[in-house]
Amino acid sequence: MSSATDRLSTVTGRLDQSLQPLANGFNRLFGSYVGELNGLQFVFVFGSLAAVVTAPFWGTFGLVRAMTVAAIWAIFAMSWDIQSGYTGYISFGHSVLSGAAAYTTAMLIHNVDPGLPMAITIPLSILAALVVGLLISLPSLRLSGPYFSLITFVAVLIFYRLIPSFSSYTGGETGIQSVEVFTYDPIVRYYYMIVPMLVIAVVLTLIARSNIGLILVSIRENEAAVNAAGIDATKFKIFAFALSSLPMGIGGVLLVHFTGGVDPTTFIAVDRSIEMIAMAVLGGMSSVLGPLGGAFFLIVLRDYVLTDLAGLSSPARWTIFWSLVLVVLVFARDGLFRKLWHGLERYGGGGGRP
Amino acid sequence: MTNEDNNTAEYNSTGNETVGRRTFLAATGAATVTTSLAGCLGGISGGGDDVFRIGHLGPTELEMGRGAERSAQLAVDELNDNGGILGQDVELLSEDTGGAPTEGERVTENLIQQDNVDLLVGTFVSEVTQGIIDFVAEMDVPFLITGSADPDTITENHGEDYDHYKNVFRTGPINSDLQAEGMAGYATYLNEEYGWENFSILADDAAWTTSFRDILPTQIEETDGLSVVHEDRMSVETDNFTPFLDAADSADADVVFRFIAHGGAAAFTSTWAQNEYPFALEGVSVPGMSPEFWDATEGACLYETTSQSGAGGVAPLTERSMDFVDAYEAEYGDEEPPSKPMYMGFNSYDAVLFYAEAAEAADTVDYESDLDAIVDAMLDLEFTGAAGSVSLYGPDSEYPHDVRETRTEDGIISNFPITQWQPDGDDGVVECVYPQADATADHVEPEWL
Numbered sequence: 049m050s051s052a053t054d055r056l057s058t059v060t061g062r063l064d065q066s067l068q069p070l071a072n073g074f075n076r077l078f079g080s081y082v083g084e085l086n087g088l089q090f091v092f093v094f095g096s097l098a099a100v101v102t103a104p105f106w107g108t109f110g111l112v113r114a115m116t117v118a119a120i121w122a123i124f125a126m127s128w129d130i131q132s133g134y135t136g137y138i139s140f141g142h143s144v145l146s147g148a149a150a151y152t153t154a155m156l157i158h159n160v161d162p163g164l165p166m167a168i169t170i171p172l173s174i175l176a177a178l179v180v181g182l183l184i185s186l187p188s189l190r191l192s193g194p195y196f197s198l199i200t201f202v203a204v205l206i207f208y209r210l211i212p213s214f215s216s217y218t219g220g221e222t223g224i225q226s227v228e229v230f231t232y233d234p235i236v237r238y239y240y241m242i243v244p245m246l247v248i249a250v251v252l253t254l255i256a257r258s259n260i261g262l263i264l265v266s267i268r269e270n271e272a273a274v275n276a277a278g279i280d281a282t283k284f285k286i287f288a289f290a291l292s293s294l295p296m297g298i299g300g301v302l303l304v305h306f307t308g309g310v311d312p313t314t315f316i317a318v319d320r321s322i323e324m325i326a327m328a329v330l331g332g333m334s335s336v337l338g339p340l341g342g343a344f345f346l347i348v349l350r351d352y353v354l355t356d357l358a359g360l361s362s363p364a365r366w367t368i369f370w371s372l373v374l375v376v377l378v379f380a381r382d383g384l385f386r387k388l389w390h391g392l393e394r395y396g397g398g399g400g401r402p
Numbered sequence: 403m404t405n406e407d408n409n410t411a412e413y414n415s416t417g418n419e420t421v422g423r424r425t426f427l428a429a430t431g432a433a434t435v436t437t438s439l440a441g442c443l444g445g446i447s448g449g450g451d452d453v454f455r456i457g458h459l460g461p462t463e464l465e466m467g468r469g470a471e472r473s474a475q476l477a478v479d480e481l482n483d484n485g486g487i488l489g490q491d492v493e494l495l496s497e498d499t500g501g502a503p504t505e506g507e508r509v510t511e512n513l514i515q516q517d518n519v520d521l522l523v524g525t526f527v528s529e530v531t532q533g534i535i536d537f538v539a540e541m542d543v544p545f546l547i548t549g550s551a552d553p554d555t556i557t558e559n560h561g562e563d564y565d566h567y568k569n570v571f572r573t574g575p576i577n578s579d580l581q582a583e584g585m586a587g588y589a590t591y592l593n594e595e596y597g598w599e600n601f602s603i604l605a606d607d608a609a610w611t612t613s614f615r616d617i618l619p620t621q622i623e624e625t626d627g628l629s630v631v632h633e634d635r636m637s638v639e640t641d642n643f644t645p646f647l648d649a650a651d652s653a654d655a656d657v658v659f660r661f662i663a664h665g666g667a668a669a670f671t672s673t674w675a676q677n678e679y680p681f682a683l684e685g686v687s688v689p690g691m692s693p694e695f696w697d698a699t700e701g702a703c704l705y706e707t708t709s710q711s712g713a714g715g716v717a718p719l720t721e722r723s724m725d726f727v728d729a730y731e732a733e734y735g736d737e738e739p740p741s742k743p744m745y746m747g748f749n750s751y752d753a754v755l756f757y758a759e760a761a762e763a764a765d766t767v768d769y770e771s772d773l774d775a776i777v778d779a780m781l782d783l784e785f786t787g788a789a790g791s792v793s794l795y796g797p798d799s800e801y802p803h804d805v806r807e808t809r810t811e812d813g814i815i816s817n818f819p820i821t822q823w824q825p826d827g828d829d830g831v832v833e834c835v836y837p838q839a840d841a842t843a844d845h846v847e848p849e850w851l
Contacts, residue, residue, distance in 0.1 A: 109516040113508065212607065212637060220607050221638055225503065225532040232540050234515060307504055309533055314504050351508065361463060362500045 057395050064088045064396035082253050086396040089389065093337070100242065100344075104235040110356040111348065112238055118347035119241035120306065123248055123299035125327035125339035130252050131292035132325070133333035134261060135285055136268030141184055141200030143320035144207045145177045145293050147310075149300030151211075152176040154224040154310040159217055162226070170301050177297025178290060185289035190282060192271070204318045211312045223311025230305045241302055245340070248295045253336045255291065264288055265334065326373040332383025341385040346372075454490040454767060456754060457513035459524035459534075460549060461501040465692050465740040466526055470548065471496045472734050473747035474523055476726070477754035487758045488767060495519060501526065503533030510534045514541050520767050521546070523753045526746055527663075528552035528609040535559060539567045542769055544776060546573050546757060548749035552609040553577040553801065560802035568777050569769065571803045573756050573792050574749035575711040576818050578613035580807045584709065584815035585614070585659060585685070586621035588836055593628055596847055598656035598682070602632035604646050605661040611635070614661045614685075631655055636662070643670045647679050659685035668699050675702035678850040684820075685709070693742040696823060696830040703823045704830055705848040712748030712789045713819040717834035717842050719790050726751055726788040745789075752787030759785055790817035810839050822846065 067087025075084045085093065104112050128142045152173040156164050188199035211218045218224070230240045255261060266274045267281050274281045304310055314320075323346075331342025346369060354365045380387050458474045460467035471494075478494045486492050495517055497509035506525065513519045514537075522538060525531040526549035535555060538545045547555070547570070556577065559567040575581070592598050601622055605611035619630040632653035634646055643666070650658050658681050662670060667689035674683050683706040689695060690708045693715075713719055715727040730743045743751065757780070764779035766772040781803075785792045790808055795801045808817045820836040824846055833843035 110512055113511060215607065222529045222608055223503070225529060229536070232537055234511075307507060307533070308536060309503060311503060311529070313502070356512070362498065362505065363463075 060088065060395035067091055082257055086393060088392040088396040092388075092392055096341075097246075104238050108356075109234060111352050112234055114348045114351035115344065116234075116238045116241050116306070117351060118344045119238075119245040120299050120303045121324070121327060121347050122245050122340040122343035123295050123302070124324045125331070125343045126249060126252055126336055127292045127295040127299065128321075128324040129328040129333055129336070129339040130256065130264075130295075131288045133328055133335070133339070134256065134264035134268065135288050137285060137288075138197045138325070139200040139289075139292075140197055140318060140321050140325070141203040142292070142296060142324050143316055143318065144184065144204050145181050145296035146300030146303065146320075147207065147312075147315035148180040149173040149177040149297035150304035150310045150315045151218065153301055153304045154219070154227050155217055157227055158219065158224045166305075173301050173304075174294060174297035177300060178293045181289050181293025181296070182286070185286050200321075201318065204316065204321060208312055208316045208318070211316065219311070221312060223309055223314070225309035225311075227304050227308050227310070229308045237306070241306065244298055244302060248298065249336055249340055252295070256336055260284075260287075268334070326370075328383075330373055330376045330384055332386030332389075335383075335386060338383050338385045342383065345384065452490055454487045454492045454521070455517060455519040456492065456494050457510075457517065457519035457522045457524075458494055458496040458750065459499050459506065459510060459513075459522065459530075460496070460526050460746065460750075462496060462498040464501070464526075465694070466549070466688065466744050466746050467498070468738070469730075469740045469742070469744040469747035470524060470526070470750040473726075473730065473743045473751040474754055476729055476733065477751045480755070481758050487761050488765070490767070492758075499525065499527070499530050501530065503527075503529050506530035506534050507537065510537060514538070514543055519543060520769070521754075521757055523750055523757075524548050524746075525550055528555065531555050532609065535567070535570060539570060542569050542773055544757065544769055544773075544780075545570045546753040547571065548574055548753045549746040550610060551575050551578045551581060553579045553613060553804075554609065556801050556804045560797075564797050564802060568797075568803070569773060571780060571794060572805055573753045573794070574787075574789055574805050574817075575745060576807045576815070577801060577804055578610055579617060579801075580815060581686070581709065581818055582613040582618040583621060584807070584818045585618055586624070587814050588684070588709075588820060589622045589628060589657070589659075590625045591836060592657060592682070592684070592845075593625065595845060596656075596682075599627055600629060600631040600654050600656045602650035602653060602655035602658045602681070603630060603661075604633075604650070604658060604685075605635050606663055607635045607637050608663065610663065611661045614659070618659070636666075638664045638666075641666050641669055643673045644677075647673055647677070650681060651679055655681045657682045657684055661686045663688040665689065668695070668702075671699050671706055672702040674706070675699075675704065678848075680851060682848060682851065683707070690823075691744050691821075692740055693744070693832070694739040701830055704825060705823065705846060707820050707822040707835065707845075709818050709820045710745040711818055712743065712745045713834040713840060714821040714832040715742035715744075715748075716821065716832050717819065717840050719817075719819070719840055720786050720788065722786060722788045748787070748789035752785070752789055752792055756780075756783065756785045756787065756792050759783060810837050816840065 064087040067090060071085045071087045071090035074090055103115050124146060132139045153169045156169050184200060184203045188196050212220045231237050263279060263284050267284060271281050327342040327346050328339040330346060332338030350365050350369050354360045354368060376384060456478065458471055460470045462468050462471050475494050478492045481487060481492045495513060497513060499506040499509060522543055522545040525547055528550035531547060531550045532555060556572065589601060603614060603618060605614050615635060619633060622628050622630055632650045632655055634649065636646060660670065667687045687708045690703060690706060691710045691714065695703050718724050727742060735741050760776065760779040760783050761767045763783065764775040766775055769776055781794055781796055793806050795804050795806055807815045810816045814837045816837050816839065819834050819840050821832050822835045822845060823830045824833050824843060834841050835843060835845040
């Protein structure tokens with residue numbers, strides 16, 4: 049096995065060597081902010097980026113639509129990860145944050161004024177996600193261990209039940225379907241979702257690579273030590289939740305203007321939170337590109353490969369979806385993309401860590 | 403990935419390498435090869451050809467959707483046997499909406515953008531219809547609703563921006579407002595037959611039941627001596643119906659009109675029958691329309707009724723009805739349920755043939771340039787389908803592009819007949835009991851009343 053790896057490494061190593069100078073150019077400019085890449089990693093990141101950005105020009109309709117949805121879910125998965133993946137405080141309640149934004153948009157249009165411009169509804173909706181995020185995090189973050197996760201879990205259940213209770217405002221179990229979509233043009237719509245996703249990915253990467261990211265990871269590793277060092281861990285945990293709420297709100301707004309409506313099952317149900325977690329875990333927790341890759345992998349698999357290509361029914365699709373997550377949890381606990389990343393590092397030889 | 407654990411934060415590039423020309427070329431080549439290779443895949447848009455494609459939308463994992471899909475296929479086969487539509491072969495593409503708005507949107511976009519369908523038929527859940535209607539209106543593809551009955555779909559769209567929504571029609575069932583009127587007429591009939599006076603209305607918390615909650619009580623009470631003594635709405639997740647039935651009982655109801663479209667209907671029926679509640683069970687029950695509902699409830703559905711276009715496939719509503727039901731049973735009778743088309747099957751079959759006839763009259767199926775001609779032909783068409791005669795309300799009416807109700811000589815709405823499960827030896831059988839013109843048997847009251 050190891051000799052095969054060695055033999056492959058001699059080929060890939062040489063390829064990496066030839067690509068290394070390009071990566072070096074990147075490393076010189078951005079390495080201190082986002083980390084250093086070897087040649088293979090550079091090609092992987094920028095090849096993927098090029099593929100994502102140009103998708104409408106080569107993809108079929110079904111694939112591009114799946115990638116459009118994946119962009120929104122990538123935002124959710126990255127947002128979940130910057131809080132849960134980095135601090136280790138696993139939240140089961142993130143769907144409430146996107147749901148808060150989506151419901152705010154829909155309810156403003158439905159109950160206040162159908163003519164409200166997006167310039168008003170969008171900021172208010174993102175703000176709502178932040179407020180709800182703080183509402184959930186303030187009582188729960190003083191707790192530790194499994195209690196935090198339980199509280200976030202219960203928060204979803206409460207919000208899910210609140211919606212039918214106020215059905216004259218929320219549209220009840222069937223939701224509100226009168227939200228205007230951004231556009232029906234599949235190409236333009238794609239960029240409406242991809243651009244915010246890329247911006248959020250860059251911003252979150254910068255934050256994660258900064259001292260803030262370091263503190264969040266330290267909280268996961270040893271919270272007592274963080275407190276002992278004179279840093280208020282609770283403050284940073286709340287900050288992480290707030291930080292996570294903003295992109296969750298943006299994603300919620302994108303999703304509501306993508307589907308043209310809200311309903312509790314699509315936006316609030318705990319299944320949606322678990323899907324975010326699945327994407328982050330499958331891609332690789334506590335990284336930014338991992339959840340992003342995980343979201344694209346799972347959504348394209350579910351909405352394109354298993355449906356358009358394989359023609360499977362909805363229950364079969366979900367069964368495969370969750371089985372795959374299970375397999376990854378058992379065999380590649382660090383996530384598929386991290387495995388791939390380290391593989392590129394290993395096969396590339398130089399560049400990254402030894 | 404670039405920051406899996408913050409261990410790589412140190413910066414150790416020497417910063418002095420220069421990029422050689424060769425390596426630069428190799429690298430940029432590798433980076434762009436995927437994009438340039440893929441450039442020839444054709445992208446998003448497709449092209450037209452000589453096949454007329456019909457996209458069918460429905461929850462095809464449920465009996466209702468499966469019956470509708472098969473019925474649409476029967477109509478397509480019939481068209482192809484007779485030379486297609488304007489000489490074009492007809493092909494049916496069926497998609498499962500899963501009964502969910504988001505999935506409905508996904509499959510509808512695929513049908514229109516990728517498969518270039520020339521006609522859309524279907525949708526069962528009203529929320530799914532509402533979820534796709536703006537998109538369908540934008541794309542101008544003719545869309546014939548065959549399952550959902552929510553009147554807002556028409557009044558809030560065509561009523562406000564007719565030109566935008568003029569490609570959308572409902573060829574059946576009649577909308578819930580009209581269904582409510584039909585139900586009020588039925589209440590009068592029950593009163594004349596049995597002297598029942600007190601009515602309870604229990605409705606799913608869903609868009610299609612709004613009319614039954616808002617309009618039906620007033621309409622029932624317009625008849626002298628009738629009153630609505632109890633009303634409630636049930637969450638679609640409800641599985642314990644005892645409180646609702648108990649409340650109807652304490653309110654002294656003679657009849658419970660229940661409007662229910664989800665899986666809990668069997669539990670509802672069983673609770674009613676096992677406890678022998680002292681009222682008749684009437685109204686609309688979508689699961690109760692299944693030809694296999696007798697087995698599903700182990701006979702507990704005896705005496706319950708439901709309204710359904712097509713009358714369960716047991717009554718010769720038009721000269722077409724029984725031929726269609728026979729063709730369905732010959733083709734699918736031995737396969738998985740439903741063994742009869744069910745109401746959406748009737749409407750889907752009629753919709754396909756209705757459109758074909760309108761297209762022949764308009765002499766075009768090119769909705770992109772001749773939508774007005776197609777719309778005019780449809781509005782002018784008087785069509786006899788399997789469920790009844792289909793003609794549409796015009797642009798200036800209260801329900802533009804919605805199917806008109808048909809009425810008997812006494813003014814009773816006749817294209818939403820009522821069927822009842824009646825005893826047949828040890829088994830049960832569906833009979834059409836109302837309106838009397840179409841009835842195959844008399845209404846029977848539960849033996850414990």
